[in-house]
Amino acid sequence: MTQPNITGKTRVHFLIGSPIAQVLAPGWLTERMRNANYDGMLVPLHIQKGNLESALPVLKAMPNVDSILITLPHKFGASDFCDRLSERAKVLGAINAMRREPDGTWFGDNFDGAGLIAGILKAGRSIADKRIFMVGAGGAGSSIAVSMLEEGASYLTFHDLNKTNEQALYEKLAAAYPGRVRVGTSVPPDTDIVVNATSSGLRDSDPLPIAPDELTAKMTVADVITDPVPTRILEAAASRGCFTRDGTHMLDGQIGLLFDFMTAHVHA
Structure with a gap:
């Protein structure tokens, strides 16, 4: 994969979890973004259990962050930080992805x-x-x-x-x-x-x-x-x-x- 040219215009997406070293999605999805000529990148963040409440509002407040993917142990807790949920996410009470909507609200879904x-x-x-x-x-x-x-x-x-x-x-x-x-x-x-x-x-x-x-x-x-x-x-x-x-x-x-x-x- 060609190394992406990261600039201040690059759209940022995060993947949060604990542990985080085993995740492969950042490389896979960043490559998919570049192949689609979309100027973005997915960054892994190690957020330990108990720190979600302090970390997630900060990530949501960053204007150049478009989405946040969620892995263990935060899939249930993260749903509380969404303004709307898909029907399957409502049934489950758990999400593994949330994105910023055009009106600034956050929408959560579950693709596991x-x-x-x-x-x-x-x-x-x-x-x-x-x-x-x-x-x-x-x-x-x-x-x-x-x-x-x-x-x-x-x-x-x-x-x-x-x-x-x-x-x-x-x-x-x-x-x-x-x-x-x-x-x-x-x-x-x-x-x-x-x-x-x-x-x-x-x-x-x-x-x-x-x-x-x-x-x-x-x-x-x-x-x-x-x-x-x-x-x-x-x-x-x-x-x-x-x-x-x-x-x-x-x-x-x-x-x-x-x-x-x-x-x-x-x-x-």
Whole structure:
């Protein structure tokens, strides 16, 4: 990629989270901007848990900041800083992107689930009528759950170590998709797609989010983590003959959606 010519006219977009070293979106989206002859760049910012309330208003106040992307652990908290939310973001109470509107207000949306769906479909695998098992009920897991069920998955089983998040997501999903959701800690034998929607796997010392001996060769196993790839659970899944999708496939599925969202109000 040609090094971008950064000037005072360059439009700035931020990606906030903690940890932040593993994110790949800044390079991918900045390159997409340059290839589209859009003078912008996406900058990663390490904002630790507990600092969102002090940091986000400052970023919003900068006139040359057009959008802010959000990763763990800020996806739920950031929605409070938006003036409007998409319908899916309202259901979830979590966002992973917010942009400045022409009137100066901020609009939030969530593309986590849409990105994972796109990554699986692009590989020629279907989701309609499939049975899903997912670990994680945070921002990414919530979005993935809704997207999977909207795409026509027949059934979703999920769990989270955080029982407050688990119960909150179950109540939302059971109300919207009655009879298609339950909480369970092990992978049902008839599962078609297994998803790790947690940060477990970022470090070598992390416990595996899913017991490998519960996986069978007929399953597709996906992980939201972008670095390292493959994660240990994906290595274990591949050794059992599973088809796998890592976090870069999910990110690739999101890139076009995020780019369009971030640059929606660019005028030629």
